[in-house]
Amino acid sequence: MQVRGLRTVLGRKTIFDGVDLDIPRGKVTAVMGPSGCGKTTLLRHLTGQRRPDAGSIRIDGMDVTGLSRQALFELRERIGYLFQNSALLTDYDVFENVAFPLRQHLRLPEEIIRNIVLTKLEAVGLRGAAGLMASELSGGMMRRVALARAIIRDPMLILYDEPFVGLDPIALNQVLRLIRTLNDTLGVTSILVAHEFSAVARVADLVYLLAGGKIVAHGPPQALRDDPSPWTRQFFGGEADGPVPFQYPARDYAADLGFAADHPSAPSAAARQAAATTRAAEPRA
Amino acid sequence: MSAQLRRGIVAGIADGLARIGAHGLFLLQILAALPASLRHYRETVRQIWFTGAMSLVIIMTCGLFVGMVLGLQLYYVLSIFGGTAALGTVVSLSLYRELGPVVTALLFAGRAGTSITAEIGLMRATDQLAAMEMMAVDPIAYVAAPRFLAGIVAMPLLACVFNALGIFGAHLVGVSWLGLDNGTFWSNMTSSVDVWTDVINGVWKSVAFGAVVALIAVFQGYTTAPTSEGVAYATTRTVVFSSIVVLAIDFVMTAFLM
Structure with a gap:
């Protein structure tokens, strides 16, 4: 997969400003970055759910940005x-959720569907939960059922959107192990977006750091941890302020509070004097 | 008239036309997806059960009470002119031609329409529709079209049940309670009600109402903002828009079918 010159503007905010990515086949690639930097939007671009304003995205030789809806659906089947x-279908139980893509696209005997579904559920450790409804599952179990559904048709590419969010240490380890095992045994290409570097470092072969609309660093996890750039130091060091500012962009603080003399809403000198006199005259509590 | 008021009226009209246009485009999408949705006939049957069979209790109860009220009111009015023998005729014509399709459509919008909107809206909010897209399943064909079809099928059936219970209610009041002759009640009704101009025209109306209510309900759910507030507003809009459009279409259809 190759992304070149990706540019996206949402409203007045530039999300991507010339993003280039090379995703190696058969590897686990992580895209990391601060909240709101556009990680999920990037996944939507990669799968054609949203078209970028400029740039190209090539998957297996096809430019996703120019595909028709029919061609996109054919690509998404893989x-x-x-x-x-x-995003489990809440009207269905675990078995039917996992079987859903098979039933929609293939005309298979019920026996074969059952065997495939149970095989995938066994792979994620939830064969025994096949009869449970989605509402009866914990967050980690739902994630694993969704993973079984994602691999039901042996895809060439798996995309994980924040797979570690809200998981306890046990569920986190289970999901990490599954991502790595599925990638190695099925030979698929995996892309995951996440914040948690400690988890990503255990599973990813390559990490891209996305910030300010650009790729600011990339490389193997260990190399990125030691990278001296201010972006990587702030992100991996968890510093509150730095190239990614603590404050959301705003106009001058003093002017916002009405203290700057040149601000139209600032009180006049006479009014400030009168207010100060009033405050001084008030009894202290 | 001030310029601001004029601008407000123009903006309101433009917004209304845009909404009608958006519903029209959505209807075209559903019609285009109908052949694909026929593959999901089980989903359509499930939706007919959900919107039709699950609405039976409210439709039957309301039909019975509407018929009983009609029986009482019309008996009183007809007794002034000495025409209580026409009770069966007047009640049945009122129900077949107007009250049956219209009241059923309003109840259908409140019971089934809101649940369709809330269900699809929550599917939108929880990414279930996006998940279908990612599994190369068209949500219009799998979610929207079966519910639209179900509305068209269920509404006329519900209207027939409503009419039947309404006439039964009027019979209870007029014959069993107020002492009107049973034979007079039925014979006057059967001699003055025409199957084609009265009953079938009412059925056509309820088909149209079913399509309109289902379209509005599905559209509102499908385009809802993916928030709690968005779903709440969407369900409210379903009832409000459906009620207005049903009454407006009823006037137009009545004018043409008279």
Whole structure:
């Protein structure tokens, strides 16, 4: 997969300003970055859910940005996508959720569907939960059911949107192990977006750091941890302020409070004097 | 008239036309997806059960009470002119031609329409529709079209049940309670009600109302903002828009079908 010159503007905010990515086949690639930097938007671009304003995205030789809806659907049949909130169909039980893509696209005997679904559920450790409804599952179990659904048709590419959010240490380890095992045994290409570097470092072969609309660093996890650039130091060091500012962009603080003399809403000198006199005359509590 | 008021009126009209246009485009999308949705016939049957069979209690109860009220009121009015023998005729014509389709449509919008909107809206908010797109399943064909079809099928059936219970209610009041002759009640009704001009025209109306209510409900759910407030507003809009459009279409259809 190759992304070149990706540019996206939402409203007045530039999300991507010339992003280039090379995703190696058969590897786990992580895209990391601060909240709101556009990680999920990037996944939406990669799968054609949203078209960028400029740039190209090539998957297996096809430019996703120019595909028709029909061609996109054909491509998506070869892609597994794990949503941040799992996005299980709440009307169906675990078995039917995992069987859903098979029933929609293939005309298979019920026996074969059952075997495939149970195989995938066994791979994620939830064969015994096949009869449970989505509402009866914990967050980690939902994530694993969604993963079984994502791999039900043996995709060439799996995209994980924030797979570690809200998981306890046990569920986190289970998901980490699954991502690595599935990638190695199925030979798929995996892309995951996440914040948690400690988790990403255990599973990713390559990490891209996205900030300010650009890729500011990339490389193997260990190399990125030691990278001296201010972006990587702030992100991996968890510093509150730096190239990613603590404050959301705003106009001058003093002017906002009405203290700057040149601000139209600032009180006049006479009014300030009168207010000070009033405050001085008030009894202290 | 001030310029601001004029601008407000123009903006309101433009907004209304834009909404109608958006519903029209959505209807075209559903019609285009109908052949694909026929593959999901089980989902359509499930939706007919959900919107039709699950609405039976409210439709039957309301039909019975509407019929009983009609029986009482019309008996009183007709007794002034000495025409209580026409009770069966007047009640049945009122129900077949107007009250049956219209009241059923309003109840259908409140019971089934809101649940369709809330269900699809929550599917939108929880990424279930996006997940279908990512599994190369068209949500218009799998979610919207079956519910639209179900509305068209369920509404006329519900209207027939409403009419039947309404006439039964009027019979209870007029014959069993107020002492009107049973034979007079039924014979006057059967001699003056025409199947084609009265009953079938009412059925056509309820088909149209079913399509309109289902379209509005599905559209509002599908385009809702993915928030709690968004779903709440969407369900409210379903009832408000459906009620207005049903009454407006009823006037137009009545004018043409008279």
